[in-house]
Amino acid sequence: MTQQGVRWTAEQVLALAPDAASRKAGSKLGVAGPWSEAGSSDEGTVWGLCKGSGSKPYQTVIDVADADGPAYKCSCPSRKFPCKHALGLLLLWAGGDVVVPRAQAPDWAEQWLSGRRQRAEARRTTTGAASGAAPADPEAARRRAERRAERITAGATELEQRLADLLRGGLAGAEQAGYGLWEETAARMVDAQAPGLAARVRELGALPGTGAGWPVRLLEECALLHLLDQGWLRRDRLPARLAATVRARVGLPGSPDGPPVRDRWLVLAQYDTVDARLTTRRIWLYGAGSGRTALLLSYGAAGRAPELTLPVGLALDAEVSAHPGAGQLRATLGERFAPPEPAGTRPSGMTTAEAATRYGDALRDDPWLESVPATLARVIPTPVGESWQLADADGDLALPLTPAARSRPGLWRLAALSGGEPVTVFGECGHRGFTPLTAWPDGKGEAVRLC
Template identity: 70%
Template sequence: MLLSHGGEPLRTADRAARWTVEQVLALAPDASSRKAGSKLGSAGPWSGGGCDGSGAVWGLCRGSGSKPYQTVVDTTGPAYQCSCPSRKFPCKHALGLLLVWASGESALPAGEMPDWAGEWLTGRRRRAADKGKGKPETDGAPAAGPADPEAARRRAERRAERVTGGAQELEQRLTDLLRGGLAAADQSGYGLWEETAARMVDAQAPGLAARVRELGSIPASGAGWPARLLEECALLHLLDSAWLGIDRLPEPLAATVRSRVGLTAPAEGPPVRDHWLVLAQYDTPDGKIVTRRIWLYGRDSGRTALLLSFGAAGRSPGLALPVGVTIDAEITPCPGAGRLRAELGRQFGVPSPTGTRPPGGTAAAAIGAYGDALRDDPWLDAWPVTLREVIPVPSGDGWQLADAAGDAALPIAPAALSRPGLWKLVALSGGSPVTVFGECGHRGFDPLAAWSTDADADAGAGACGVDADSVEISSVDTTPETVPLI
């Protein structure tokens, strides 16, 4: 019997729908894996392949050795297992197998799972069930109790003391910088900033270290850099001061400060179960660590949530969700302003490639939402928003998203101008309004996903005199497809 992440039997009647090619490629840990996996995305190298209604896909891939590689994917995770020696997850064979699966039923038909694939899948889902419900007692002995709370308190106090020392040292560094004049900051070079960032790492304050590295890059950012450097120095000083006086802050703001300096807090509160649409997934390097951000939208709760996972050098983060699928799952929010960050909990059933796009607003409303969020978190770089009925248009040396009604426009962030996703957005629009999800901040709007204005989907509701976004569109043919832009 195969188990879901929640420890419940998977209903084979709820057959896992096939993903699109874009959803598969969004899982690739890097560009080289995406290219190598695409070469294996045809039926030629594969044999003994198949899939079933529980979300399992398997196959044997011909390689350079005498034995083919055994590859199996659990799309409910997703999770991957391959007998190849690659340390990337997913490896090129898993990506190639999913691409074959995405190409249609004739390429990888439904069938009976071989023993080697079934053993791994059953074991993985049982372990996930144990993790979700708490591991049961074994051999009549009670389960291990919680860690010593007194020892945990002492560790937390020692780390807080180190962070305090780092914040005080950083304050002195900022004082010296301002005393010498910002205009001369570019003469010291990046090495001094990197040394200061390393000191913050030693103080166990990775959040401060990341902001120091950003300061070091500003003098080389082009005209007007002294003003930008002053702004970032002021925000960093505000964060230092908040940490040094954290005992006097209200708890929600104190939780935000702890998060900003790099002290993570466990998720708390009752889990929220919903049908979560995966809006975007992207990786950002931070020294030797890669951070993966996954944005979710809850169909029933209307909530936007952020999942974070991390990978060491040379390895991709463990959590990966294909953009555009909907998962029936629980998430538990983490403390801090906005409570956007959450941890993924139990999943129920198999992911579906269809979902309702998030409701959107105007460009002016997006700016207002970011401004409201800044009241609770002054260090917030951007806020997740969805723009409804906007058109990408050129603006000077860049682009902007203009309201179809012509009321307002948002400039597209410079970081997005060099990505292929911008041209994908322009092609999707073709001069017509689109819905776009992204991050709105002081650098502009960074588009992460988009949906075309589906005339057929809107017509079904419009004919009844109802706004299309006020009803659930469950038909696969009429639900607009999520187009990833990053």
């Protein structure tokens, strides 16, 4: 990327921010005023001194050309990753050579880079040595898997009894019982080493009393949870791919299945979901050559952003390995052969009817699927009463936006990008509607992040 003199856009830089507050603070520092001795190298290093509240400026250095993704170092006390100073410096760098000229890295920046290279080489050496070590005991691994399966079976059996008690007593009693009983049930699923069941129990327990129609939604979730329980208890009778899907939905960890696919992967979207225990980052990739869509998942402790960050609109030459399971798009990012660089391509689009059909087809393989990725071509964001929809510019069909999408600032960015004209939109299409994540103007233009 930087070897060819190509710099990121401000939108791609801000996509790295761990939260909205960091984006706002970083944007304020993306001007020359607080910076001194800023510079960059042909190898992809950016550095600078940022004036803070203390007597000494903060030393900030970034390796934007690292094949494993951007790496940051700042002397500020922030625990966010990247911090606002790193974001501000990258925004300054995106402005061009005038404000961040090519120069020789100072000693403090060079020391950090040298240390990183030494540690990376040590890791490669250790990994190579480990690959030649004796394999783990397969019999011991089999016994551990059997013990965990027994615990999950006990948990699923207990959960089935809990659902039967709920239906026997009537759904109205769920609102009176409160959330505490469901949280206790979820904790027992965690003890049974079935985190997927625990997550669905918590979602179910949060539904009573959430507005008109909650009993219908509660009954639907009970049915899906019952189906998952029965799928686990009868997994030996299921087709292999569906059984793999059930194991993944229950929460068993899966390993990549099959040979890795090397492609030029376009980063379509990146967003985080946060709860009291965990921050989950979802990154959607699109293979320009293979036409495949893949989902990368990474996790961080509560309050901390996951380390894997891939700015939207960039593309990387890398290998991706898919996980097993019918209807599963999760994948693991493997070896990267070059740093990410701006991409001039976008995925081919479809109509709103085709996107809805894709979701319906996917439910045959995975009944618990909330949504599928889809790129809509030539759609216009249109208000309908208090709601919004994406209407086909060349037809008379439309997809409603999900309630979550209607409450995000990205909706107004999408409306501004469109201005009443057709746009291309990537997002997730499911039973609640469509959630737009990234958009492109019709014709040529850079990706605009909406989440």
